[in-house]
Amino acid sequence: MICVYCGVRFVEKFSFHKLFFQTNELTCSQCISKFKKIIDPVCEICCGYIIENQKLCKNCIEYISLKLEMPLIINKSIFHYTNEIKEWLNKFKFCGDVQLASIFADDLMEYYENSFKNYKIVPIPLSDARLKERGFNQVEVLAQYAGLNLTNCLERIHTEKQSKLNRYERLSREQVFSYCCAEKIDNEPIVLLDDVYTTGKTVQDAATILLQNGATEVHSLTLIRA
Template identity: 25%
Template sequence: MFRSLLDIIFPPLCHLCRVYIPNAGDVHLCTSCLEQLHPVASPLCPICGVPFATEDGIDHRCGACSVRRPAYVAARAAFVFDGPIQELIHRFKYAHKTHLSRPLALMTARHLADFAGQTAADIVIPVPLHKKRLRWRSYNQAILLAAVLSKEWRIPLSRNALQRTRWTEPQINLAADERQQNVKGAFAVAEPERVADRRIILIDDVFTTGSTVEECAKTLKKAGAAEIFIITVARALSN
């Protein structure tokens, strides 16, 4: 009865199109918006997780991972960065809609539950923000996502194990090669004993070129981490 009363006072609406949703559940997206999501699926690169254009075939290494293996073991994203997912992430990240961290993380947790389990991870670590950007935004979107994922997967969360030690320009404004230079040497592990010999899931919102998570993985490896796995809500695809 209390739930029914709440629905009358605060009717459950779709986070995107604002249509009323009976039995909204914990994600609060209507059927129409859910049907527009594009989950990342095989065939894909088993290392960086990029999906291939064809719908047929088996997983195999992409050209980039065949030439140079990244510092992390494997990366996976739940959805392609387009349509409703892109809109939700933009609202979450740039419009201070922090409540969207929960539906984004819950959908990610469900889509990537098998992968997360296979990592046998010891801790979850979010990609950190520089203090200057944190003051401007007032929250780190990766921490909000990681908090939900940590709880869903029952893997301990280490919020401050990885730190961003210098200011970097927003990656969105840079080309791929500029992104690598932009984040080079930008991270540090304050207490290496917190990551030494640990299997780590590194969390971020979007995997674009992979420059940021690659630099984070290198830093964690230098500090003694055993293996690093990357999980993001979305994967941006090049045209």
Template identity: 35%
Template structure:
């Protein structure tokens, strides 16, 4: 067995879970695990940002200044109830996700699965953030769906992306100037449901909020989100 990120040999722990599982878990080497910065401690109640990275003046009653600004808008207040992210987007994870998304290294998706919470997606309809047809053609797969595939989590593809402009190429100001970028299909499948949106990276939260707004207006009961990186 080899590490799915650095490809060095990995010796698994031979415990009962390993012996009784139908197929071996995909493992990471110790070195790669240590380079992933798991988000721990107190976080913003809405976006999941670690509060110890912020000065006290930028936090109000457990909510970061960015989320306070979102909530100042009657259009966006409460649209996205809460976000949870696994890791800080450090240089190691940035390079790993780049290999995963842009260089077609599908198996890297397996490296994140063992970090997912035990109650991940419990009693919720999971909706991955979609790629545009152009991006899907370029990459060959949706990176979010790849993680859900390895995690064996069922999901609903009920949204379509209306344009293909890369969020990574936009400035922060441009990302915050939200336009309608999603269209909903299978509306009946999300009516009165608790929805969990899943994406790879939370940056400003504009993509997730845009998707959440479309779902909310179509009758979803609540929308939370989950991302690999923050």
């Protein structure tokens, strides 16, 4: 096999899972080992770093103390925002190497099955302008490789790139989402799917719109926790 990330030929390890389900490894073990998975203990709300013996991170404690709206109940993230995953994100998201989504397909499916099975999955959308510029929605590509079925019911107003905003500017940004389906959600729990969780503003805003349109509760599953 040829690793989709580094391009080096490697020998695929045998397993009965691959034999019965006819799946193949697309990434060598050396590349996979570069990415650091998040393990407990982490913040019970956002999956961020916590001080020893604390249940919540300083950001979530601040939100609660300031009585800021937090409609999203729980965010689950899979990987830390390391230099290695930042490089992967740049190749995948900004250079358009969509096949790199295959690296984390099994992880996304596993986390969804373990934490949000039977929840309706709503992807965070791109604005029309950003979609035209990039050519694809990276969240939808991740879901496609993971075999996750999506419900597209949100639209996004075009704004400046999140990466160009500081923390204060992100948190003070106005609502950018609207509901775009003819029918409301029929009292169902929702899990939002996104690539990166930074301040949480994006998924919190999306959760607000979904709750206003019939969702019973909203969580999020993000590949990376910055």
